Amino acid sequence: MENLLILPYNSELDVAAYQKLGVKIFTPESITPEDYANITIMLGWQLPLSENVLTADNSHLKWIQTVSAGIDYLPLAELKQRNILVSNMSGVHATPISETVLLYALYFARDFPAVLANGQKQRWAEHSEFTNIRTLSQSTWTIFGTGHIGAELARLLKAFHAKTIGVNRSGHAVSSFDKTYAQSDWQQAVAHTDVIVNIMPLTDQTTHFFNDQFFQSLPETYLFVNVGRGKSVDTNALIQAIQDHKVQHAALDVFEEEPLPNTSPLWKLPNVLVTPHYSSEMENLGSAWHAIFLPNLKSFVETGSVYENKVDLNNGY
Known part of the structure; x- marks a missing residue:
């Protein structure tokens, strides 16, 4: 069973649709340090939890789906070295x-x-x-x-x-x-x-x-x-x-x-x-994330890759 860490950014996220794909759901409230190494997918990047998952001994992390278009805040060199897939939310905003x-x-x-x-x-x-x-x-x-x-x-x-x-x-x-x-x-x-x-x-x-x-x-x-x-x-x-x-x-x-x-x-x-870095905000943002994340999740479960917005870690976008 693949493990998915969902960060609780927005209550509009359709968790039930993810669970139907055989993905086990963790939240920052439910996860324990013993779970870190088993996480294979992360939605979003939230410190220090995300770093704990990435650096866990024998980490199984394979894919990070960001909730932003930019990815410069991620540890790109380490992700590239470990061949971890990254996709973004380009187009949502x-x-x-x-x-x-x-x-x-x-x-x-x-x-x-x-x-x-x-x-x-x-x-x-x-x-x-x-x-x-x-x-x-x-x-x-x-x-x-x-x-x-x-x-x-x-x-x-x-x-x-x-x-x-x-x-x-x-x-x-x-x-x-x-x-x-x-x-x-x-x-x-x-x-x-x-x-x-x-x-x-x-x-x-x-x-x-x-x-x-x-x-x-x-x-x-x-x-x-x-x-x-x-x-x-x-x-x-x-x-x-x-x-x-x-x-x-x-x-x-x-x-x-x-x-x-x-x-x-x-x-x-x-x-x-x-203005306070707010230009991307809008109503129903969680639904917009879901429209990209769910097809990507289906694709990842079936093929090990994503449907859209795969990031080229050499270019940084």
Whole structure:
């Protein structure tokens, strides 16, 4: 009998469907140290329990299904060495993250900082005071990362008549993008852009990709958005770019250090919107996880592999 450790992230998970596959269910409350070595499958990664399972003497762990798209927080080198299968939840978060990015853009484009400030003062402002309002129509967006989330964002932007430029490792074409560039050609991709969005996975190549060289080479950019990985952005370089007006506005949902320290200048910069790594949240998230995990579990029980979203541990995504 295969053993499955289900982390209790969400009560919507259909445990009965997993049990029908002959999988024994453990939870953090029911598992004992004597069980660690017998676990073969883990849903999610929760410390210190997951590390205890991974490092148990004579561990039988074979597969980790994450509940996130990013996997940079896993001990990738050890998993690769031990030939442990990893799959992610890529695609589950495409809709909420894409819609959140549009919210960020409209927040600044429609001058909502001023609207909200006047609302706090119970002040009815004259229309002539709103001098920074713009529309998304005819804007140019450069999206770093053209996977599920980037492609969905590009698709939605077509409804706003925006131009979409994608950046990925090879420069291969992706639906809904007007043009794509290879990551090495990023300077061409941002040469005439209004909005830059980071949705790249975190790898050795993308760590601090958005650094001082990147920001200082920009023409004046209206908005920089990070909903990818915090460590892709050199925070100090971004702050300097904002102060130098290389970046007029920034919307940031992920950070190098989380929670964002209350001493960070980002909290007080008036043209920066900080959100608490929440862009992927949505109702019925457990059901969305289940839609990927159950077919993968069936496939693993039958074949020892997974149906979708297998991670290439050499690439880190």
